[in-house]
Amino acid sequence: PPAFTGERADGASIAALHRQAKHCTRCDLYKDATQVVFGEGPPHAPVVLVGEQPGDREDEAGRPFVGPAGRLLDECLEQAGVDRTLCYVTNAVKHFKFERRGKRRLHARPNAGEIQRCAWWLAAEIELLEPRLIVALGATALYALMGRSVGLTRERGRIVKTATGTPLLVTVHPSYLLRIRDRDEAQAARQAFVEDLERVTSFLG
Numbered sequence: 545p546p547a548f549t550g551e552r553a554d555g556a557s558i559a560a561l562h563r564q565a566k567h568c569t570r571c572d573l574y575k576d577a578t579q580v581v582f583g584e585g586p587p588h589a590p591v592v593l594v595g596e597q598p599g600d601r602e603d604e605a606g607r608p609f610v611g612p613a614g615r616l617l618d619e620c621l622e623q624a625g626v627d628r629t630l631c632y633v634t635n636a637v638k639h640f641k642f643e644r645r646g647k648r649r650l651h652a653r654p655n656a657g658e659i660q661r662c663a664w665w666l667a668a669e670i671e672l673l674e675p676r677l678i679v680a681l682g683a684t685a686l687y688a689l690m691g692r693s694v695g696l697t698r699e700r701g702r703i704v705k706t707a708t709g710t711p712l713l714v715t716v717h718p719s720y721l722l723r724i725r726d727r728d729e730a731q732a733a734r735q736a737f738v739e740d741l742e743r744v745t746s747f748l749g
């Protein structure tokens with residue numbers, strides 16, 4: 545039955561989108577990445593979390609937020625009282641973009657064109673899921689969801705609306721927290737992130 549599988553009468557579903565995305569050539573990032581990393585979660589998740597792009601670990605696993613940033617996200621969600629399994633977790637860009645440094649693959653920021661082309665998939669996911677709330681984790685997700693540049697520091701912690709009218713909670717990316725070297729500063733930034741995530745709970749009930 546449609547309500548259970550998340551499949552629409554026309555056959556559109558997250559699973560079908562994921563199958564299509566495996567052949568995506570909308571930008572060049574598919575050429576060097578191992579595989580597409582599509583979103584995952586319940587087909588009618590009330591909350592959608594949107595990151596930037598898969599990292600090294602996600603690229604290998606084929607699943608979003610399973611590396612260090614994902615672990616930190618999990619911890620902060622738990623601290624905020626948000627059950628990740630009730631959320632659909634995805635990224636603005638679905639392929640890992642990197643630069644090679646010897647054997648290491650270092651994260652490279654997706655450019656505006658890559659974000660815009662991949663926003664087609666993100667919009668399709670959101671149209672199917674019809675979430676009550678979307679959470680933009682960082683500037684790339686915010687740009688992809690708003691379709692224009694919006695100041696992250698200005699809107700951070702607030703709930704704005706996407707171009708299609710869905711409430712959008714603006715917050716930072718967990719990788720940003722991992723980059724802060726000063727211990728007190730990192731702790732304060734983490735606490736502020738958890739407080740942002742606490743706003744999600746009322747959309748899950």
Ligand code: URA
Binds near residue numbers: 595598599614
């Ligand atoms: N960072 C992201 O933005 N997304 C992931 O899936 C992993 C790390």
